[in-house]
Amino acid sequence: MKDTDTAEETSPEPKGVNLFGVDPLIIQDHYEIDYRHSYAQDSPFFVGLSKGDLLGSRCTGCQYMYATPRSHCMECGATTTWEKLPLIGRVHTFTVCYYGGESFLKETPFILVLVEFQNVNTLFLSRLKSIAPEEVHIGLPIRPRFTKAPTFRVTDVWFEPMGST
Structure with a gap:
């Protein structure tokens, strides 16, 4: 680069500017693809959803209880076992997604909640339905609902306020 040259003269055109007089x-x-995958050790969680059960993992060592599947405890490293979660939870926090x-x-807009369960150490992320965003509040009692036609995805479960049908 010569002393008289500037970076502006030698650099390519900035993004969004016509290149050689042609718009981008x-x-x-x-685009479509069939994707074959396995839930492997988490398969019982998804089968549980298809049966109306919400399964978490309990540590066989320190008894730490996870609301989401874990094969090994993140606290002590011991293996975990499957355990049914309570069918009543509370809104720990929430956000409205636009x-x-x-x-989706x-x-x-839809509502995402972190659900807290009694005697469970972690939270469960899910959708909250059958309630207006302005009516949601921390501590709201909620319960899981399960799809009648399982797809074996996390969207097979969502939560609704306790009083809804």
Whole structure:
């Protein structure tokens, strides 16, 4: 670079500027793929959802209870066993989502909650339905609901306020 040259003269054009007088091409292209996967050691959690059970993991060593599946305790390293979670929880915290992935676009805005259960050490992330966002509050008693046609995904469970049908 010569002393008289400036970075502006030698650098490429900034993004968003016409390159050689041509606007950037934008092409819409459909993309689809079949993805085969296994839940492996977490399979009982998803089978449980299909049967209306919410399963967590309890440490065989220190008895720490996880609301989400774990094969080994993150506190002491011991193995865990499956245990049913209570079917009554409370809103620990929540957020209202005004944008979501393709699966949730028709449901926006939707509410995500972290659910706390009695005698469980961790929280469970899920959707909260059948309530207006302005009515949700910390401590609200809620219960899980399960889809009638299981897809073996985490969306097979959601929560609703205790009084809803």
